[in-house]
Amino acid sequence: MPTEDDFYREKRYCPSCRTYVQFLSSLRRAHCIECDGPVQLFSDADREAFQALCRGRDPEDAPRRA
Ligand SMILES: [Zn+2]
Numbered sequence: 001m002p003t004e005d006d007f008y009r010e011k012r013y014c015p016s017c018r019t020y021v022q023f024l025s026s027l028r029r030a031h032c033i034e035c036d037g038p039v040q041l042f043s044d045a046d047r048e049a050f051q052a053l054c055r056g057r058d059p060e061d062a063p064r065r066a
Helices: 004-011 043-053
Strands: 012-013 019-025 030-032
Touching: 012 030
Parallel strands: none
Antiparallel strands: 012 019, 019 030
């Protein structure tokens, strides 16, 4: 059963196609099977969301000191 993790492993974001696509990997780069352009792991929006996750939770969610 596919998980979200599988989705990100098997597809990458193509800026030219503006969507997540299947890709082919060569030694030095991965490229889109649709347009042969370079692909990246995340879209800009998803990368920002991911970085926000890495920075930690929103301060409003942090536990307050008693
Ligand atoms: Zn493409």
